[in-house]
Amino acid sequence: MDPRYCFPSLRIFRQGSQAVVQPIVEGSSSQQAVETLLVDLSSGQITASPSRDVLRGSTATDSLGLLGVCKLHKGVALVAITSARKVAELGPQGAAVYELMSATVVSDPAAERTSRENRQLLALLRDAVNPSGSGRGIFFSHFYDLTLTSQRIADADADPAAAAAPLASVARADGRFWYNRVLAAPLLEAGAHRFTPPAVLGFIRQLPGLAFRAPTGGPTQSATVTLIARRAVDRAGTRQWRRGCDSAGNVANFVETEEVVSLPGGDTASFVEVRGSIPLLWTQLPNIKYKPTTVIAAPGQSAPVFDAHVDALKGAYGEVVAINLINHKGTEGKLEVAFRAEASRYCSAGPTAGLRYLAFDFHHECSKGRYHRLSLLWDKIRDDFNRYGFFLRRNGLVERRQVGVMRTNCIDCLDRTNVVQGVLGRKALECMLAALGIMPQSGGGGGGGGSNHPPAAAAAPAVGLPETFPEVEREFKILWADHGDAVSTQYAGTGAMKSGFTRTGKRTFGGVIDDGVKAVVRYYVNNFQDGRKQDAVDLVTGAFTVVPGGPVPLRPQPSPLVPIFLALAAIAFGAHQAGHALAGDLVGPVATITSAAATDAAASGDAAAAAAAAAGGADARGQLIRALLSQVVLPLVLGLGLLGWVVSNGKHLVNKPQLCPHLAVTVTKAKRKGGGKKEQ
Numbered sequence: 001m002d003p004r005y006c007f008p009s010l011r012i013f014r015q016g017s018q019a020v021v022q023p024i025v026e027g028s029s030s031q032q033a034v035e036t037l038l039v040d041l042s043s044g045q046i047t048a049s050p051s052r053d054v055l056r057g058s059t060a061t062d063s064l065g066l067l068g069v070c071k072l073h074k075g076v077a078l079v080a081i082t083s084a085r086k087v088a089e090l091g092p093q094g095a096a097v098y099e100l101m102s103a104t105v106v107s108d109p110a111a112e113r114t115s116r117e118n119r120q121l122l123a124l125l126r127d128a129v130n131p132s133g134s135g136r137g138i139f140f141s142h143f144y145d146l147t148l149t150s151q152r153i154a155d156a157d158a159d160p161a162a163a164a165a166p167l168a169s170v171a172r173a174d175g176r177f178w179y180n181r182v183l184a185a186p187l188l189e190a191g192a193h194r195f196t197p198p199a200v201l202g203f204i205r206q207l208p209g210l211a212f213r214a215p216t217g218g219p220t221q222s223a224t225v226t227l228i229a230r231r232a233v234d235r236a237g238t239r240q241w242r243r244g245c246d247s248a249g250n251v252a253n254f255v256e257t258e259e260v261v262s263l264p265g266g267d268t269a270s271f272v273e274v275r276g277s278i279p280l281l282w283t284q285l286p287n288i289k290y291k292p293t294t295v296i297a298a299p300g301q302s303a304p305v306f307d308a309h310v311d312a313l314k315g316a317y318g319e320v321v322a323i324n325l326i327n328h329k330g331t332e333g334k335l336e337v338a339f340r341a342e343a344s345r346y347c348s349a350g351p352t353a354g355l356r357y358l359a360f361d362f363h364h365e366c367s368k369g370r371y372h373r374l375s376l377l378w379d380k381i382r383d384d385f386n387r388y389g390f391f392l393r394r395n396g397l398v399e400r401r402q403v404g405v406m407r408t409n410c411i412d413c414l415d416r417t418n419v420v421q422g423v424l425g426r427k428a429l430e431c432m433l434a435a436l437g438i439m440p441q442s443g444g445g446g447g448g449g450g451s452n453h454p455p456a457a458a459a460a461p462a463v464g465l466p467e468t469f470p471e472v473e474r475e476f477k478i479l480w481a482d483h484g485d486a487v488s489t490q491y492a493g494t495g496a497m498k499s500g501f502t503r504t505g506k507r508t509f510g511g512v513i514d515d516g517v518k519a520v521v522r523y524y525v526n527n528f529q530d531g532r533k534q535d536a537v538d539l540v541t542g543a544f545t546v547v548p549g550g551p552v553p554l555r556p557q558p559s560p561l562v563p564i565f566l567a568l569a570a571i572a573f574g575a576h577q578a579g580h581a582l583a584g585d586l587v588g589p590v591a592t593i594t595s596a597a598a599t600d601a602a603a604s605g606d607a608a609a610a611a612a613a614a615a616g617g618a619d620a621r622g623q624l625i626r627a628l629l630s631q632v633v634l635p636l637v638l639g640l641g642l643l644g645w646v647v648s649n650g651k652h653l654v655n656k657p658q659l660c661p662h663l664a665v666t667v668t669k670a671k672r673k674g675g676g677k678k679e680q
Helices: 109-114 116-128 150-158 160-164 181-189 303-317 330-347 371-388 415-435 470-492 499-504 509-528 530-541 561-583 590-604 607-648
Strands: 010-015 018-023 034-040 046-051 061-063 065-071 076-090 095-107 138-140 199-212 221-231 255-262 268-275 319-324 355-359 391-394 397-400 404-409 667-669 677-679
Touching: 010 076, 046 181, 061 076, 061 095, 065 181, 076 116, 076 138, 076 199, 095 109, 095 116, 095 199, 109 116, 116 530, 150 160, 150 268, 150 391, 181 530, 199 470, 221 415, 221 470, 255 415, 268 303, 268 415, 303 319, 303 330, 303 404, 319 330, 319 371, 330 355, 355 371, 371 404, 371 415, 404 415, 415 470, 415 499, 470 499, 470 509, 499 509, 509 530, 561 607
Parallel strands: 268 404, 319 355, 319 404
Antiparallel strands: 010 018, 010 061, 018 034, 034 046, 065 076, 076 095, 095 138, 138 199, 199 221, 221 255, 255 268, 268 391, 391 397, 667 677
16 A cells, blocks of 8 residues: 555554554465554653564454544543544545544543543543534545645645655645644654544535536536535634634634535546634633623734734635625624724735735625625626636646635624625536536636636636526535534534525525524533633644643633522512512412401491401501512512622633633733723
């Protein structure tokens, strides 16, 4: 097997505090040396060398690859993929692509028993690679580099050094999207690159063998459509604990989405677009309120990180159109003004700046289900879209290159962004199918190219995908909706809002209800669960570096759920008793009987009885007042007061990340007079 690629199957043996890993080689003789990896789980020492001793035993653990090695407070842990499902085949050779379904974390049992810090770190590590927890959407391949787009793979294959480099190496893989980059580093240092396939976090789905049947008849053509989302490793995390830019220009929720069309003969076309948080210094920390306070850096403070982010985009993709979909009023409006100001400053360098900023208030333009008004946005970006083009390789030769990228964002880069990216994805699919000869072309130019690969004569299709291939259009919508839900779940804890429109092309009442449910779930997850998830992500991506024997800042956190429950219970009790008071039965029948006795005594002329009845009535009124105070007013006051205390102290009661809390706060409210903002 080509030594650049990874072993497709491994076997892990435990010998005390030692873990021995060997590839499963079919048909190997007893005299043939097998590459063997030895990991000392107590000391962290790793060695890789050939061995003629092929270990066997029923206690071995079969694995599809190692995600890597994680340092602990005492010793290290080995993270191994134990099961996966095939989701796609990519590349000329049809390399299998898998989604991780389960993983095991192997550590020294003695260290786990005796070290509280080890138990805490191992719990986070297991959650980070658990598909039902924080490890949802981890993909890998033994023979295809998922961290690279089709265009970058073509560039790497044309570079002798990169072409000869192992799949799992910094000379080949794109470190921005190599999710297990930090975990794999100790194995790479030991020369064990064949044991650890590069993994990405995101989304991969494939529509294989789509049948393109022309409505007017003619031969049926076949093509495969694949959608790949790669989530950036730097500034990775959750919705409200990771916002905006860091000091290096990395933005939160940065995702590269690639749409690939491949034909049975090997011809391939690819289109890439990206999303990412607004590239400024700003925060929106959870505080139990539905809309947390947004803090934006003072004018000018975001300039260095904005420039670093845009420069990195241009270096990776070429020219950039930044499509900003946030509201132009309220808090989002302030962010729009700040984004526009930085973009204007950057573009003031001249027409060669390579950045175009476009603000489109999605909620204003498309309110009340008027999604057809997205055509207004398309009209503004059509020329840039056509000029940037897409990657095209036919007959083994690169005919076109994508020379620019559409960067889309809203406040979360999820819901509105998914809708717009889906529209661009459909336009790109139509152009790629036209270039590959599957859809009829119009007369206008629709391709793009670079200086070495000028645009070909291929054009945008004469008729759109929904009219030409309605069955493919239906599958395409579902594919993009699944993509949006997956990206949203990783960042916000729920599927994407407005996914009903992406999935069906219609905005329905059921979709509105679904969005409401998702909003409630997001509120709960973001306030009461995401801190721990952020810690798991920080551990596996290397944002937090474990120092053996050093402190691990993980402590129990106060929960607002108990005081919230008590407050709601008190309010509910007070409201229930108030209902009884209105019905006249708060203190039972005593008041009614006394009132009736007074009436009877007055009617009979018995003065003594009337006086006694009057005294009893006064006592009943006093009893009613006491009951109102103790059973209605007091519970309501206590409940509302306790609820107010929880809200006012919400920032101390939410579930917060503890490993890297400083990464969540890039700016803070200034303490000086004037209420401005300052960088922390």
